[in-house]
Amino acid sequence: MFFKTLASSLTLATALTAGSAFAASGAQEVTHQVQQIRNATVKITYGDTTFLIDPMLAEQGAYPGFEGTYRSELRNPLVGLPMSAEEVIEGTDAVIVTHTHLDHWDDAAQALLPKNIPLFAQNAADAELIRSQGFSDVRVLEGSAEFGGVQLHKTGGQHGSDTLYAVPELAQSLGEVMGVVFEAPGKKTTYVVGDSVWRDEVERALAQYNPQVVVLNTGAAEVTGFEGDPIIMGKEDTLRTYRAVPDATIIAVHMDAVNHMTLSRDELNDYVREEGIEDHVFAPADGEVVSF
Structure with missing residues (x-):
């Protein structure tokens, strides 16, 4: 299955005005921003x-398509980075790896990131794997932690439906995932949901933390044979989150960046306009920044 492949192999752009967010200006220092890099790779500046x-930092087409998934004949990533990988890494104080599938933690990131950079993983198994790749400051995010004046809270989720997890090989391949909530005085609470479908764990996190910013993985990726049963959220889940x-x-x-995504930005934007929530939902282009 394709997840075995994932596990084994392992400018500042235009600022958007988003809801209560504001565009960066020379007169006001921006201390909270979310930059879409590519795929699920985002850069969050918080204070x-x-x-x-x-981080998935490989050049376009570096890896085969994920076996056993939608459009597996395409090579990943489907598009290049909007800037050099070195620029992506520049200024990073810590890395968070929600899980170690290739499209979230790839060979290029492992090669390019400083081996002593602080790095948060979801569990002991992922931490052990990342340490084996040469990283010396790997921390397991258990419950909550503090870093650089920011409180990090681990949240749960599931990388597919119960139907998919009832298939032992798929359950093993899909594995565990986490989300992360960021909190700091004077900053908008920000929830990075991670590779989860809509679940009780996600609803509980939304209710508990009442985030003012939600970063949602919405590509509706699919495994062959389970069409219509995506392994991450899609457009309807975006509406659920808004509600x-x-x-x-x-x-x-x-x-728009890896082969098994079935929902594009254009399709999501059309849906968001149809539902009348375009003032609350944004699908930034690669490299684009949302500032608060």
Whole structure:
């Protein structure tokens, strides 16, 4: 299955005005921003601390398509980075790897990131794997932790439906995933949901933390033989998220960059306009920044 492949192999752009967000200007220092890099790779600056989330830094076409998935004949990533990998890494204080599938933690990131950079993993198994790749400051995010004046809270989720997890080989391949909530005084609470479908764990996190910013993986990726049963969220889940936290800014990512995504930015934007929530949901282009 394709997830075995994932596990084994392992400018500042235009600022958007998003809901209560504001565009960066020379007169006002921006201390909270979310930059879409590519795929699920995002860069979050929160006060004086910058986190790089789920770095996939390879050049376009570096890897075969994920076996056993939608459009597996295509090579990944489907598109190049909007800047050099070195520019992506520049200024990063810590890395968060929500899980170690190739499209969230790839060979290029492993080669290019400083081996002593602080790095947060979801569990002991992922931490052990990342240490084996030469990284010396790997921390397991259990519950909550503090880094650089930012509180990090681990949240749960599931990388597919119960139907998929009832297939032992798929359950093993899909594995565990996490989300992360960021909190700091004077900053908008930000929830990076991660590679989860809509689940009780996600609803509980939305209710508990009432985030003002939600970064949502919305590409509706699919495994062959389970069409219509995606392994991450899609457009309807974007609407569910809006209804759960109607005052939040939702930043939709994880589209248009790897073969098994079935939902594009254009399709999501059309849906968002049809539902009348375009003032709350944004699908930034690669390299684009949302500032608060």
